[in-house]
Amino acid sequence: MARNHAGTTAIVTGASSGLGAEFARTLAARGANLVLVARREDRLSALADELRDEPGVTVHPLAVDLAAPGAADVVTAFVRERGLPVDSLVNNAGFGMHGPLAEADAARLDEQVRLNVGALVSLTRAFLPEMTASGRGVLVNVASTAAFQPVPFMAAYGATKAFVLSFTEAVAHETRGSGLRVTTLCPGATRTEFFxxxxxxxxxxxxxxxxxxxxxxxxxxxxxxxTPTAIVSGRRNAAAAVVAGLVPRSIVVPLTARLMSR
Ligand SMILES: NC(=O)c1ccc[n+]([C@@H]2O[C@H](COP(=O)([O-])OP(=O)(O)OC[C@H]3O[C@@H](n4cnc5c(N)ncnc54)[C@H](OP(=O)(O)O)[C@@H]3O)[C@@H](O)[C@H]2O)c1
Structure with missing residues (x-):
């Protein structure tokens, strides 16, 4: 049965596009008040206007670069100033880079780690006490099927997602019994702006x-x-994730490299 989120507040990062926008729509339809976070203010405002049509739902857009130092403090200050108690957090903002590591733009590579890992950890830490105290919400950290094996030519991206999976499974254990439902979402290829x-x-x-x-x-x-601590979206993706865990790395890594160097 679909759980009601009426009267709760959820932060959704990466809400200006793709999976984040869809999470925002779904949570608003279930009655959650929202804080929508991403860099593109126009997109966030347009989505906020759309979602305010849901009865009883308040929506707060917050344009911030989550890869910038202190970004989690900006989010925390924003919700504190508005007196919003945070029940749920969807750590979805993230991006990938493709190519040999030795040729990657060094600044962009750092940005990838700061966003996919740094912001996710800082935001989880910042809101975990009130989310476990509330016990009415969800913590969703978005990883990827890239989390299940090393990914040559997307080496840092794959490693950030393996981090998210490991981190979230551990946090799920630490918070068991609180009522907070914690999961790692591992999508495969999804039609968004990602590629x-x-x-x-x-x-x-x-x-x-x-x-x-x-x-x-x-x-x-x-x-x-x-709630499972990790969910792979799509039956084929789920099967591939299981296989990746069973087959020796000496086979999985060159195979993945072949797919990634097309
Ligand atoms: N699509 C796929 O095939 C796929 C597969 C597996 C996993 N994933 C994961 O799913 C998550 C969502 O991606 P998506 O597929 O929905 O891609 P997307 O359409 O490109 O959305 C990415 C979101 O992240 C936000 N973002 C990027 N850099 C940011 C920054 N520095 N600060 C704040 N927000 C930032 C973007 O907003 P702004 O540009 O407005 O900041 C956008 O809202 C990511 O973590 C991605 O790794 C995607």
């Missing part, structure tokens, strides 16, 4: 899912009596 940012979709493995399919999978897991 535009990567610069190619030749590295896509398998067919595309829609953001609606991926978020519906996440919400079903969060609605379940026992």
């Amino acid at each position: 535009e940012v990567v610069g190619t979709d030749r590295v896509r493995v398998g067919g595309y899912q829609t953001p609606q399919q991926v978020v519906a999978t996440a919400m079903r897991a969060l609605d379940a009596r026992h």
Whole structure:
């Protein structure tokens, strides 16, 4: 049964596009008040205007670069100033880079780690006490099927997502019994702006899912009596994740390298 989020407040990062926008729409439809975080203010404002049509829902857009130093403090100050108690957090903002590590733009590489890992850890730490005290919400950290094996030619991206998976499974254990439902969402290729940012979709493995399919999978897991600490979206992606864990790395890594160097 779909759980009601009426009267709770959720922060969604990366809400200006793709999976984040879909999470925002879904949570608003279930009655959650929202703080929408990303850099593109125009997109956030347009989504906020759309979601304010949901009865009883308040929406606060916050334009901030989460890869910048102190970004989590900016988010914290924003919600404190407005007296918003935070029940739920969807750490979804993230991006990938493709190519040999030795040729990667060093500044962009740092930005990737600061966003995909740094901001996610800082925001989780900042809001975990009130989320566990509330016990009414969800913590969703968005990883990827890239989390399940090393990914040559997207080496840092794959490693950030392996970090997110490990981190979230550990936090889920630490917070068990609090009522907070914690999960790592591991999507495969999804039709968003992700591959535009990567610069190619030749590295896509398998067919595309829609953001609606991926978020519906996440919400079903969060609605379940026992929320799994990790969810892979899509049956083929789930099977591939299992295989990646069973096959020796000496086979998985060159195979992944072949897919990533197309
Ligand atoms: N699409 C896929 O195939 C796929 C597969 C596996 C995992 N994922 C993961 O899913 C998550 C969502 O990605 P998506 O597919 O929805 O891609 P997307 O459409 O490109 O959305 C990425 C979101 O992250 C935000 N963002 C990027 N840099 C930011 C920064 N420095 N500060 C704040 N926000 C920032 C973007 O907003 P602004 O540009 O406005 O800041 C945007 O809202 C990511 O963590 C990604 O790694 C995606």
